[in-house]
Amino acid sequence: MENKVKLGRSTGFFESFDRRPSNKTNMHYCPGCGHGILHKLIAEAMVDLDMQTKMVFIAPVGCAVFGYYYFDCNSISVAHGRAPAVGTGIVRTNPDNFVISYQGDGDLGAIGFNNFLQAANRGENMVVCFVNNAIYGMTSGQMAPTTLIDQKTVTSPYGRSADNEGFPLKVSEMVAALTSPIYVERVALTSPKNIRQARKALRKGMQNMKDKKGFSLIEFLSGCPVNFKMTTDETDNFIEKEMIPYFPLKCFKDIADERSPIVRPKPITAKEKVKEILFENITPLAKEPVTLTRDYKLKCAGFGGQGVLSLGLMIATMGKMRGINVSWLPAYGPEMRGGTANCSVVLSSGFIGAPLVEKPNILVVLNQASMDRFHNDVALFGVVVYDSTHIELPKDPRKDIKYLSIEATKIAKDAGSAKCANAAMLGAFATILSGFGKTEFEDVFEEAIRKTFELKPEVIDMNIKVFKLAKQQTIKTSER
Numbered sequence: 001m002e003n004k005v006k007l008g009r010s011t012g013f014f015e016s017f018d019r020r021p022s023n024k025t026n027m028h029y030c031p032g033c034g035h036g037i038l039h040k041l042i043a044e045a046m047v048d049l050d051m052q053t054k055m056v057f058i059a060p061v062g063c064a065v066f067g068y069y070y071f072d073c074n075s076i077s078v079a080h081g082r083a084p085a086v087g088t089g090i091v092r093t094n095p096d097n098f099v100i101s102y103q104g105d106g107d108l109g110a111i112g113f114n115n116f117l118q119a120a121n122r123g124e125n126m127v128v129c130f131v132n133n134a135i136y137g138m139t140s141g142q143m144a145p146t147t148l149i150d151q152k153t154v155t156s157p158y159g160r161s162a163d164n165e166g167f168p169l170k171v172s173e174m175v176a177a178l179t180s181p182i183y184v185e186r187v188a189l190t191s192p193k194n195i196r197q198a199r200k201a202l203r204k205g206m207q208n209m210k211d212k213k214g215f216s217l218i219e220f221l222s223g224c225p226v227n228f229k230m231t232t233d234e235t236d237n238f239i240e241k242e243m244i245p246y247f248p249l250k251c252f253k254d255i256a257d258e259r260s261p262i263v264r265p266k267p268i269t270a271k272e273k274v275k276e277i278l279f280e281n282i283t284p285l286a287k288e289p290v291t292l293t294r295d296y297k298l299k300c301a302g303f304g305g306q307g308v309l310s311l312g313l314m315i316a317t318m319g320k321m322r323g324i325n326v327s328w329l330p331a332y333g334p335e336m337r338g339g340t341a342n343c344s345v346v347l348s349s350g351f352i353g354a355p356l357v358e359k360p361n362i363l364v365v366l367n368q369a370s371m372d373r374f375h376n377d378v379a380l381f382g383v384v385v386y387d388s389t390h391i392e393l394p395k396d397p398r399k400d401i402k403y404l405s406i407e408a409t410k411i412a413k414d415a416g417s418a419k420c421a422n423a424a425m426l427g428a429f430a431t432i433l434s435g436f437g438k439t440e441f442e443d444v445f446e447e448a449i450r451k452t453f454e455l456k457p458e459v460i461d462m463n464i465k466v467f468k469l470a471k472q473q474t475i476k477t478s479e480r
């Protein structure tokens with residue numbers, strides 16, 4: 001490995017920063033900022049260690065958000081705090097790639113802390129470069145998880161207080177306590193001596209990654225003169241005199257030599273193979289997908305315990321059996337205890353952008369509260385299907401949607417189990433679909449019931465019976 005300090009710009013950087021809309025020669029960092037120093041260390045190390053072509057630099061949300069302007073390697077910009085999660089995807093799908101998860105104290109220690117900690121705990125093969133400048137730099141100096149006690153920021157104008165905001169987070173100490181990480185060191189981007197140590201630590205972490213040994217964390221104490229409202233000398237002094245006593249510079253863990261290279265099962269990414277696995281136990285019908293001319297966006301709502309979630313699941317399963325994309329999103333929480341429960345279901349021949357259905361084109365309701373609460377959300381010319389055994393039209397019915405009803409609970413009760421009112425609603429749904437000419441689902445309803453209740457085989461026959469009875473009933477269009 002080339003280890004000599006070189007003068008001039010590293011070839012790890014683009015020759016010209018063409019991705020920058022304005023100045024193509026300089027970085028955007030303020031004078032005296034630690035980010036610029038660390039960028040240089042990274043660029044040089046990735047060239048010297050011959051990792052450039054396989055390196056993926058993950059830029060955080062924070063002042064380093066534009067890191068991809070500078071590094072001549074693969075790069076990705078991610079949502080705030082999500083670098084270790086995206087990095088996990090990269091190294092798991094392409095284990096030969098290298099990932100630098102570059103994160104500030106807000107990005108890593110606040111919004112993204114769980115993502116970070118879980119990646120560390122899984123021992124992902126990556127290097128996390130944690131820039132601890134004790135402040136939110138990009139957003140003009142708010143308090144960070146690592147802001148020191150008594151340090152003034154715009155959101156702690158009297159200084160951080162342990163009683164009010166707790167003590168600054170010692171990230172390296174916490175991560176070193178986990179079993180998986182192999183290397184954890186805290187360094188500082190201040191004096192030449194400290195920068196030399198930072199350079200060494202970074203290279204060690206990167207070598208670990210090259211050897212596929214797992215997770216390395218390097219915490220860089222760094223200055224933000226602009227938001228500290230200090231000169232660069234004062235900033236270095238603040239790091240030396242205030243930060244280092246609380247965040248000691250230290251190698252907390254270095255056990256790479258004790259670990260063998262990680263070998264993880266290769267994930268299956270080939271589309272056809274994924275389909276085969278997903279649909280293996282479902283039905284051969286899935287291999288000839290139906291084409292829907294429009295998406296079905298449903299909301300099924302009622303009391304917890306009425307089977308609205310299973311109703312949604314049955315409908316989603318039908319879609320799955322016919323080879324189209326489906327999503328099923330239940331709403332849990334306090335609503336489950338006797339209050340309303342609901343789920344969103346989408347059936348689509350295309351991609352499903354969001355599984356949450358806010359404007360259903362079909363609303364299936366099993367209690368009055370859900371009728372009153374959701375009917376105003378139904379999309380223009382949409383349909384509300386309700387159980388008229390105990391639900392009435394809302395006080396202010398809309399003129400631009402249809403209200404269809406079936407005595408679901410009565411049908412189910414007469415058949416022997418009022419609990420199967422949801423299967424009666426499925427029957428109503430089948431009738432509505434055949435009204436739309438969507439008979440291609442015809443042969444999967446019963447199979448969907450069987451599949452949904454395969455762990456409760458004793459309820460299958462009754463559900464199918466109620467479904468069939470309901471399908472024979474005429475659905476009423478309610479007067480408005």
Ligand SMILES: Cc1ncc(C[n+]2csc(CCOP(=O)(O)OP(=O)(O)O)c2C)c(N)n1
Pocket residue numbers: 061062063064080103104105106107108111131133135136137138139144
């Ligand atoms: C989801 C989301 N929440 C909040 C923000 C606002 N925001 C932008 S950067 C940032 C924190 C930056 O601080 P840090 O991670 O310490 O990076 P620094 O700028 O100090 O290097 C925040 C809260 C955002 N962009 N996205």
Ligand code: SF4
Pocket residue numbers: 028029030032033034035063133137138223224225226227
């Ligand atoms: S605001 Fe602070 S962290 Fe951001 S570039 Fe300027 S000095 Fe660096």
Ligand SMILES: [Mg+2]
Pocket residue numbers: 104105106131132133134135136137144
């Ligand atoms: Mg910061």
